[in-house]
């Protein structure tokens with residue numbers, strides 16, 4: 001993904017991972033971006049301001065009221081200067097200050113004053129990360145559109161193991177590049193399905209699955225960042241609509257099929273990340289089935305009928321469209337997916353191993369294989385769903401270059 005050189009402010013807060021900040025600076029500078037740093041007083045105890053000053057060639061601002069800085073960029077001008085602000089490492093404390101809108105030092109004031117997108121790379125002890133206060137702050141910040149990268153899982157500097165490690169510098173830089181956007185999918189209309197379907201049994205009950213919609217929504221957000229027009233057909237999910245994405249909500253597989261087929265003419269790329277029910281109850285009772293009416297019987301028998309295969313229908317009328325399917329496999333992942341791509345006829349199949357606790361349904365990470373009809377297999381190791389989405393779209397762009405419209 002290529003972008004014009006942009007202005008990036010790295011806001012460093014006080015955690016041991018601050019020693020990795022120079023790597024983030026260098027990575028972004030290699031793309032030609034102008035990088036400046038601001039830091040909290042505690043951050044300056046973990047990484048020398050002079051190191052960052054030498055690397056960036058600019059004064060590293062630390063104080064809200066620094067007479068020696070008079071005439072230099074103040075916190076408002078710094079907030080306005082940035083096209084993107086990265087907070088790395090981000091402590092539990094800065095997350096709390098951000099969520100409450102506190103502005104009692106330079107970094108928090110810049111974060112409150114800026115209108116630029118903010119990317120946060122949290123780093124802290126596992127118990128601090130899982131504390132309800134931290135999680136509540138994260139919910140508030142996510143709701144406000146703050147972007148997050150990591151934290152990863154592993155051995156922590158405090159001696160504990162678990163979630164809380166700052167994402168790797170390359171992952172932070174890659175996410176920053178994505179947020180700065182590109183126009184690599186400009187002119188394309190991407191139709192994406194996400195979430196599970198719910199197949200009603202009666203007025204209150206339905207058969208559904210554990211899909212959260214996270215994978216499909218990550219694809220929609222990423223495609224929009226790359227300049228595509230995105231139509232997201234969302235099944236059962238609680239997720240907010242990503243910026244710049246058109247969304248149509250559906251419940252059942254039949255509704256999803258109807259919307260997908262209606263949108264197909266305008267789509268140049270179709271990505272089917274939804275977990276569509278293969279079966280639905282033959283009869284949907286209009287009223288709630290009363291427990292009392294069942295007590296005389298020994299249980300209840302539901303007859304299920306087969307739902308249409310939307311992906312196969314889309315592939316049957318593919319034309320010069322690119323069609324990407326997903327495959328949720330719990331065993332023999334690659335072999336099953338190789339069989340599935342032949343049956344369905346899509347250009348790319350993204351196979352996830354749903355037997356893993358950290359991949360597939362209802363988690364923030366995924367681990368997938370990208371499989372092509374000629375048997376080419378590329379593994380994407382465990383990464384955030386946003387990172388997986390980026391790699392899937394990188395591959396889609398490559399296929400588009402090989403097969404122009």
Ligand code: PMT
Nearest residue numbers: 211212213214215272273275310311326327328360361362
């Ligand atoms: O939503 P998340 O919690 O983030 O979880 C992500 C995910 C695991 C749901 C996603 O990564 C995924 O694998 N989606 C496809 C799940 C699935 O239905 O797999 P499948 O192997 O049963 O179906 C294969 C393909 O056919 C899929 O593209 C599916 O959308 C499509 N399909 C299936 C049945 C059907 N009746 N119509 C279809 O179009």
